[in-house]
Amino acid sequence: MKLIIGNKNYSSWSLRGWLACKQSGLPFEEITVPLYGEEWDKKRQGEDFAPSHGKVPILWDGETVVWDSLAIVDWLADKTHRDRFWPKDETARGMARSMCAEMHSGFASLRNQHPMNIRQEYSSITIAENVQADVVRILGLWAEARARFGKQGPFLFGTFGAADIMYAPVVSRFITYGFTLPGFAQSYMDTIMEHEWMREWCDAAGEENWVIEQFEQDNSAK
Numbered sequence: 001m002k003l004i005i006g007n008k009n010y011s012s013w014s015l016r017g018w019l020a021c022k023q024s025g026l027p028f029e030e031i032t033v034p035l036y037g038e039e040w041d042k043k044r045q046g047e048d049f050a051p052s053h054g055k056v057p058i059l060w061d062g063e064t065v066v067w068d069s070l071a072i073v074d075w076l077a078d079k080t081h082r083d084r085f086w087p088k089d090e091t092a093r094g095m096a097r098s099m100c101a102e103m104h105s106g107f108a109s110l111r112n113q114h115p116m117n118i119r120q121e122y123s124s125i126t127i128a129e130n131v132q133a134d135v136v137r138i139l140g141l142w143a144e145a146r147a148r149f150g151k152q153g154p155f156l157f158g159t160f161g162a163a164d165i166m167y168a169p170v171v172s173r174f175i176t177y178g179f180t181l182p183g184f185a186q187s188y189m190d191t192i193m194e195h196e197w198m199r200e201w202c203d204a205a206g207e208e209n210w211v212i213e214q215f216e217q218d219n220s221a222k
Contacts, residue, residue: 001028002060006035008205010215012116012169015201016069017057019165022197023084024076028059034210070104073162085162092149096156096163099141103166110134114177115215116169118205125177138170139185146184154191168192172202 003021005014021028033056059066059075066075077085087093109130127135145156145163152158156167171192174181181189192198 001026002031003028004031004033004056004058004060006033006056007208007210008032008201009118009208009210010035010116011056012111012172013055013069014057015116015169015172016165017059017072018201019168019197020069020073020076020085020162021059023160023165024080025084026076026080070100070166073100073165077162085165087149087157087161089149092157095145095149096161099145099156099163100166102141103170107134107138107170110138110170110173114173116172117176117215118172118202120176120216122176122178125179127179135174135179138167139181142167142185142188146188154188156188160195164192168198 001021003017005011005018008014018030035056055067057067057069057072059072061075061079064075066072073085087096109128113128113131114125142156149157153160155161156163171189173179174185174189175193193202
């Protein structure tokens with residue numbers, strides 16, 4: 001398999017696709033194409049990017065191409081074993097799928113005003129009301145998942161799975177922008193950031209020398 005991703009410091013969707021590949025346990029080649037630079041403009045016009053209209057991540061599995069992080073999760077779950085990604089319990093699985101879908105399509109205010117930037121940490125921010133609404137909703141989902149289905153481990157549904165993959169970039173955003181969160185959420189965030197794959201990703205992000213100025217601003221202060 002071949003996974004094409006963007007900068008590890010900035011590309012939240014790439015992180016999801018990469019974590020999904022790691023969770024599958026299958027070998028894969030990782031290809032990083034820096035976002036918005038000359039190489040990006042050239043590469044995204046090529047055949048490897050064509051099916052996704054120039055977006056990352058893109059997973060090539062032989063002749064099969066899968067783009068979009070949630071599609072990559074499902075492709076890899078079908079290819080390996082669905083229990084690697086989704087809870088065995090039917091009710092828990094229904095909630096996990098719904099949480100992933102909501103993360104996939106929602107929380108636009110948090111995404112737009114607080115882009116992922118792993119190398120940065122802001123000491124104080126102004127949180128807009130629409131962002132606050134997104135955060136409250138996310139915390140409510142985390143709390144319900146942990147209370148109802150998280151008793152077998154420290155992740156949202158006990159063991160690491162698709163829901164943790166989809167919400168991992170949110171954890172990094174909360175850290176970057178210094179959100180003050182309740183204890184249960186902080187414990188969950190610590191669990192995610194201490195995961196060996198997250199440490200590997202963040203270490204690699206810290207070593208990148210690419211800078212995208214538009215993502216180096218605290219948009220909450222504007």
